Amino acid sequence: MIIDCHGHYTTAPAAHQAFRDQQIARLKDPSLPPSRPAKISDDEIRESIETNQLKLQRERGADLTLFSPRASAMAHHVGTEATSLEWTRACNDLVKRVVDLYPENFAAVCQLPQSPGVPIDRSIGELERCVLEMGFVGCNLNPDPSGGHWNAPPLVDRHWYPFYEKMVELDVPAMIHVSASCNPNFHATGAHYINADTTAFMQFIEGDLFRDFPTLRFVIPHGGGAVPYHWGRYRGLADMQKRPALAEHVMRNVFFDTCVYHQPGIDLLVRVIDVGNILFGSEMVGAVRGIDPETGHYFDDTKRYVDALDIPAGEKRRIYELNARRVYPRLDAALKRRGM
Amino acid sequence: MIIDCHGHYTTAPAAHQAFRDQQIARLKDPSLPPSRPAKISDDEIRESIETNQLKLQRERGADLTLFSPRASAMAHHVGTEATSLEWTRACNDLVKRVVDLYPENFAAVCQLPQSPGVPIDRSIGELERCVLEMGFVGCNLNPDPSGGHWNAPPLVDRHWYPFYEKMVELDVPAMIHVSASCNPNFHATGAHYINADTTAFMQFIEGDLFRDFPTLRFVIPHGGGAVPYHWGRYRGLADMQKRPALAEHVMRNVFFDTCVYHQPGIDLLVRVIDVGNILFGSEMVGAVRGIDPETGHYFDDTKRYVDALDIPAGEKRRIYELNARRVYPRLDAALKRRGM
Numbered sequence: 001m002i003i004d005c006h007g008h009y010t011t012a013p014a015a016h017q018a019f020r021d022q023q024i025a026r027l028k029d030p031s032l033p034p035s036r037p038a039k040i041s042d043d044e045i046r047e048s049i050e051t052n053q054l055k056l057q058r059e060r061g062a063d064l065t066l067f068s069p070r071a072s073a074m075a076h077h078v079g080t081e082a083t084s085l086e087w088t089r090a091c092n093d094l095v096k097r098v099v100d101l102y103p104e105n106f107a108a109v110c111q112l113p114q115s116p117g118v119p120i121d122r123s124i125g126e127l128e129r130c131v132l133e134m135g136f137v138g139c140n141l142n143p144d145p146s147g148g149h150w151n152a153p154p155l156v157d158r159h160w161y162p163f164y165e166k167m168v169e170l171d172v173p174a175m176i177h178v179s180a181s182c183n184p185n186f187h188a189t190g191a192h193y194i195n196a197d198t199t200a201f202m203q204f205i206e207g208d209l210f211r212d213f214p215t216l217r218f219v220i221p222h223g224g225g226a227v228p229y230h231w232g233r234y235r236g237l238a239d240m241q242k243r244p245a246l247a248e249h250v251m252r253n254v255f256f257d258t259c260v261y262h263q264p265g266i267d268l269l270v271r272v273i274d275v276g277n278i279l280f281g282s283e284m285v286g287a288v289r290g291i292d293p294e295t296g297h298y299f300d301d302t303k304r305y306v307d308a309l310d311i312p313a314g315e316k317r318r319i320y321e322l323n324a325r326r327v328y329p330r331l332d333a334a335l336k337r338r339g340m
Numbered sequence: 341m342i343i344d345c346h347g348h349y350t351t352a353p354a355a356h357q358a359f360r361d362q363q364i365a366r367l368k369d370p371s372l373p374p375s376r377p378a379k380i381s382d383d384e385i386r387e388s389i390e391t392n393q394l395k396l397q398r399e400r401g402a403d404l405t406l407f408s409p410r411a412s413a414m415a416h417h418v419g420t421e422a423t424s425l426e427w428t429r430a431c432n433d434l435v436k437r438v439v440d441l442y443p444e445n446f447a448a449v450c451q452l453p454q455s456p457g458v459p460i461d462r463s464i465g466e467l468e469r470c471v472l473e474m475g476f477v478g479c480n481l482n483p484d485p486s487g488g489h490w491n492a493p494p495l496v497d498r499h500w501y502p503f504y505e506k507m508v509e510l511d512v513p514a515m516i517h518v519s520a521s522c523n524p525n526f527h528a529t530g531a532h533y534i535n536a537d538t539t540a541f542m543q544f545i546e547g548d549l550f551r552d553f554p555t556l557r558f559v560i561p562h563g564g565g566a567v568p569y570h571w572g573r574y575r576g577l578a579d580m581q582k583r584p585a586l587a588e589h590v591m592r593n594v595f596f597d598t599c600v601y602h603q604p605g606i607d608l609l610v611r612v613i614d615v616g617n618i619l620f621g622s623e624m625v626g627a628v629r630g631i632d633p634e635t636g637h638y639f640d641d642t643k644r645y646v647d648a649l650d651i652p653a654g655e656k657r658r659i660y661e662l663n664a665r666r667v668y669p670r671l672d673a674a675l676k677r678r679g680m
Binding site for chain 2: 143144148149150152153154183184185186187189190191194195198199202203205206222223225226228229230231232233234235236237239240260261262264265267268271272287288289290292294299300
């Protein structure tokens with residue numbers, strides 16, 4: 001079984017974005033009528049999924065995608081806490097409908113209602129709603145709700161602890177995922193995303209978060225940002241900071257996906273990172289859409305790179321399936337209930 | 341000949357830092373007497389160099405280091421424009437003395453007097469002083485003088501053009517190098533440095549800087565940040581943005597050093613990046629000081645990794661010498677004057 005741990009609903013029907021546009025317009029002009037989540041038919045959802053994510057899943061040979069709202073559209077920096085909550089609920093509700101329509105192909109991961117300066121315990125209600133009432137198996141946590149100004153406390157700060165306590169209680173992991181950048185220095189998918197991955201990992205080295213939360217689990221997407229390429233630097237910095245070896249200090253709790261869009265990158269990832277810490281992911285559809293002229297295949301068809309790895313089949317199965325089931329126990333339980 | 345393009349005077353005598361401390365103290369208490377650059381003897385400089393950079397150069401087999409002031413101490417966010425200029429001149433003067441004492445072992449690269457919100461043309465005077473009066477061959481340009489708040493315009497913005505015009509006129513390259521981080525999210529050498537490298541490269545993809553300045557040259561240190569590991573992503577993003585291929589759009593003007601502290605990282609770098617764009621560098625002494633328990637050698641002994649590459653000797657010579665002489669023509673001219 002092949003589980004893609006990193007897919008977004010980047011192809012939601014246009015009415016969903018129209019709702020968001022109205023919501024933002026009303027922030028500027030409160031005299032406008034209140035926006036309401038779009039009425040979207042099942043057929044519209046089917047159309048948006050079957051011509052995109054489901055088509056690619058079938059063509060490329062994946063079985064199930066951990067599916068969350070479009071990351072770049074979370075835009076936690078827009079509007080108020082109420083704005084963020086309303087938008088987040090609409091996004092999560094839509095993902096839930098996708099999963100209900102295609103329960104064998106998708107499992108749901110939720111966006112969180114975060115806002116700059118708002119305590120993180122205000123995000124707990126939506127996590128509980130998604131996990132306990134709607135069967136979601138994980139969440140996306142934004143370490144920089146400001147969208148590129150980086151003025152929240154680091155992830156190892158106690159600011160975040162109430163949320164971590166709930167994650168541990170519910171036994172759900174978080175993918176660390178920033179959203180759009182409103183800082184002109186940072187291109188979203190080319191700089192902000194990758195920087196956030198790198199930044200989060202270094203914060204985990206500097207802190208002692210996993211001593212306080214031994215069962216807390218994070219997926220750092222995009223192949224761990226710059227970390228595997230600079231694995232010697234990070235091992236050396238942990239040593240300079242008198243931390244335990246990374247295998248003990250961080251890598252019991254942190255996992256990288258395979259959203260690295262060329263063979264040499266995936267080869268490096270598997271060469272330096274323990275296979276038990278790698279989860280298959282593609283980030284499709286959308287971050288990089290084109291065909292690689294060097295290969296003739298889509299950049300984001302990451303399954304080709306993993307398939308091409310010169311490692312035993314049992315190791316590939318860990319990357320494709322077993323690690324995801326271990327990191328997302330609610331997914332594992334749901335699959336077992338289906339006899340898988 | 342082996343040229344290390346990336347070395348810092350991280351071991352300057354303590355009196356130099358004492359001057360800086362006094363300078364900062366006076367920012368808080370203007371009643372203190374004006375600080376003056378430290379009186380440091382030649383013997384003190386010799387001691388600081390011979391027991392550190394020169395010793396390591398000899399032990400590891402490099403011949404010449406492009407030597408600049410300690411990057412993390414530039415701290416352009418501290419104080420005013422006058423603070424930054426005074427500190428920068430003192431730092432550059434000290435590097436000049438090192439080069440005068442060891443002209444065969446070091447060539448000078450200057451720090452710039454930058455400050456948040458101050459136009460970049462105010463940095464030109466010090467560049468001219470260093471290059472024209474003191475024989476410096478390059479400079480370190482900080483894309484984020486705020487120290488982790490990233491509120492300057494992107495490097496492709498016309499804000500920076502007056503400085504680029506001077507770089508072109510003087511025919512000197514810049515290494516893009518941030519300094520200390522005053523943002524608690526960003527560890528300096530573990531996040532801020534690597535993020536800046538990644539960020540700068542993506543800015544170059546988004547802009548058309550090298551159409552306006554076809555001979556402008558930048559070295560992106562630390563192996564290009566996350567870029568080589570995500571080379572497929574960057575090729576794909578350039579394509580999505582309807583830019584020319586990276587070889588034409590960026591890589592005529594941008595070079596990566598080899599400050600990547602393990603063999604798999606260097607192997608990847610050389611596998612994906614044209615050898616003509618790679619300059620040997622070590623970043624020593626200081627970013628990562630320890631010994632890698634996996635190899636028994638210092639993490640930052642990057643020459644070992646390059647030596648171990650399975651590429652022809654002629655290609656290694658490009659990485660070790662020829663590329664540096666091409667990117668730093670004033671270094672090449674100085675070497676030729678010495679018959680080298």
